Amino acid sequence: DAGVIQSPRHEVTEMGQEVTLRCKPISGHNSLFWYRQTMMRGLELLIYFNNNVPIDDSGMPEDRFSAKMPNASFSTLKIQPSEPRDSAVYFCASSMGTTVAADTQYFGPGTRLTVL
Amino acid sequence: KNQVEQSPQSLIILEGKNCTLQCNYTVSPFSNLRWYKQDTGRGPVSLTIMTFSENTKSNGRYTATLDADTKQSSLHITASQLSDSASYICVVSARMRFGAGTRLTVKP
Numbered sequence: 001d002a003g004v005i006q007s008p009r010h011e012v013t014e015m016g017q018e019v020t021l022r023c024k025p026i027s028g029h030n031s032l033f034w035y036r037q038t039m040m041r042g043l044e045l046l047i048y049f050n051n052n053v054p055i056d057d058s059g060m061p062e063d064r065f066s067a068k069m070p071n072a073s074f075s076t077l078k079i080q081p082s083e084p085r086d087s088a089v090y091f092c093a094s095s096m097g098t099t100v101a102a103d104t105q106y107f108g109p110g111t112r113l114t115v116l
Numbered sequence: 117k118n119q120v121e122q123s124p125q126s127l128i129i130l131e132g133k134n135c136t137l138q139c140n141y142t143v144s145p146f147s148n149l150r151w152y153k154q155d156t157g158r159g160p161v162s163l164t165i166m167t168f169s170e171n172t173k174s175n176g177r178y179t180a181t182l183d184a185d186t187k188q189s190s191l192h193i194t195a196s197q198l199s200d201s202a203s204y205i206c207v208v209s210a211r212m213r214f215g216a217g218t219r220l221t222v223k224p
Contacts, residue, residue, distance in 0.1 A: 042205075042215070043207075045212050100209070102167075104162045104165065105162065110159055
């Protein structure tokens with residue numbers, strides 16, 4: 001298995017532009033997670049899906065952030081409009097079960113976002 | 117105040133030596149505690165997961181302990197290797213709360 005696939009690996013954009021990050025979870029996994037990691041705040045859970053349904057989006061920082069999972073093999077995280085403080089590494093992870101607390105999560109390589 | 121505190125913030129050891137990383141938490145309710153290893157420029161990789169009833173779990177040279185009464189966990193690395201150089205992150209659930217991590221450097 002190729003593992004969790006994220007694209008792009010690096011994104012540089014200007015303030016105000018829309019940014020879309022993409023994730024393909026491991027085939028057969030039923031839960032998908034989006035995280036953000038910065039030096040100042042460490043790893044933060046933004047949102048997670050069970051069976052394509054958003055379960056907890058309380059970590060999404062504000063309305064500029066949105067996430068979708070139209071099917072079991074694809075998810076997007078969109079930032080519109082982007083701001084310099086959104087610069088971070090964004091990770092996608094997936095796990096097999098729907099018991100979030102108990103299942104091992106497998107992380108993708110991350111997307112490094114820089115907003116100028 | 118962060119609900120998951122890790123110490124030390126960074127640590128340098130010589131190859132072949134043992135070390136212990138600490139994680140103290142105040143998260144409630146508690147369902148499990150995970151340790152992740154994150155190499156520079158890569159995503160975290162799960163090392164161990166422990167539930168309330170487990171107090172020790174090993175994964176090769178990594179041994180995690182959990183004291184649910186005192187809300188403390190440790191990760192012990194035996195006979196360190198250069199490849200152990202990474203950040204180690206403690207995560208406490210049910211509501212996933214992340215520690216800031218310990219940056220370990222193993223020198224030859």
